[in-house]
Amino acid sequence: MSPAPTSPGGAVPARVRTVLGDVPPELLGVCDAHDHLFFGSPALPGQELRDASAARAELAAFREQGGGSVVQWTPYGLGRRAADLPLLSRDTGVHVVAATGLHQAVHYTPESLRELRGRLADVFVRELTSGIGTSGVRAGLVKVAGGFHALDAHARWTMTAAAEAHHATGAPIAVHLELGTAALDVLDLLCGALEVPPHRVILGHLNRSPDLVVQRQAAEAGAYLAFDGPSRANHATDWSMPDAVRALADAGFGHRLLLGADTTTAAARSVNGGPGMPYLLRRVRPRLALALGAELVERVFTQNPGRALAVEWRSTPTRPT
Template identity: 75%
Template structure:
């Protein structure tokens, strides 16, 4: 029976509620000095603000080794009433100390992912509900191939979905060739993030035809195409028969992007993105994308 693995335990997909399918409460990286998401008070305030505009669940894509603070997530979920899903996995090599990567190569990456999905993250007792990995810009380097093959192994052992950061929205078809082609991961167990940042309708349709999920996450930076092309892109996919393959998220990565710190933050998804998409697609479909689809994408018949 399918269940979504939250930080407070597994629950039926239909109980997830209105869901931000790709976001971050905590995240740190040497690439973002001084902009770390590492404040529990701010995280609680952000979840409270999201709850106030109708949000019920957030899937945090922060993977292993990037300050995800799994031990703090259960109390944040209890205090705010927002269901939280935590990730295992590994991001691009640039986000890590090389010594840590060397240790992980020696220890067995797939085994780490499986342990965090089934036994818990460290001593926290919090079990991850998805595996997050990342591609490169129009290419899959050795690090990417290593992490994605480990993610595929962990998927086959547990059934967990694999969420993929596409660098500037590129490389989607190469990712699918590796995960679904070489590694045998079913398409509906793969979630592609940021595909909208490289708004190629042909690639989007070809990716959707694999059965994977397309996560449209933003709001966009000034040089990205996320916001102004997203409604048209989503409508085109729906008209092409892929309305049931869509997810929406906020992807708050830096401290200054939080709504409580003056940015758009998590509430933007429901405050601005939702009505904009409803005008293009109708409220019924947008409601399904925000409620039904995340439960299907992250629901697992856990092994």
């Protein structure tokens, strides 16, 4: 792939790193900002997303509803199938962004985690700049995870490595918040001690803990707030999400909002009778339009993801002094 064009001043313009290469943020179209085409964890036996044909059908169904891009938050070691992503993207016409990173410890064997000790940040940087395994597919963000109302040693280790990868590349960091909690602890660590700019942090699953005060504090800090998971059957907070999103928009934080489906099981896919990715556009989008107005909802689906994911990618470490 040829280097990104530079501006007259020599700066590399911000681009979103997709599985088919870096693209201008405005090309993302309508974006599902948090989802999974492939996913598998020993902690969730029998719920794996492994079928490439089903993933293709789900992307095609999303495209039929007007979808233009999907951000897969599946990190290292959880069945990302990075080599399959470019063909799926080409076949369906949907941009796909892949992730590096590491989930909670429960999703890995102790042996696999020991193998990563001392080199986790290097793994993240390599997957962001050179590619995932031998696929040549470069990740476009780092995904890590917090715990329930706290950050354990594993979370601090992975977030420290994610911050190092950010400083080396500029990559955004997406954070799984366990049941929507510990958002402020995450920001204290990443944006305080580890000096990651808040606008490079995406906080996921905030809808699972509908605390409007914490959500507003996170937005005031400058992070992006992802409301995701309408495809999941085990989180009964969909009814409160429009009010939370409206409260944030009314407070002036409409530009910090992201929306995603977070499809994590085969049964949840639309091609298997579940809501899946299309539900985000078929039902969630018009419901939010009633609360926020169609114009703002369109910006949340199109402009906000581009701002959250677009990076002036670099390949040499730089840290604030």
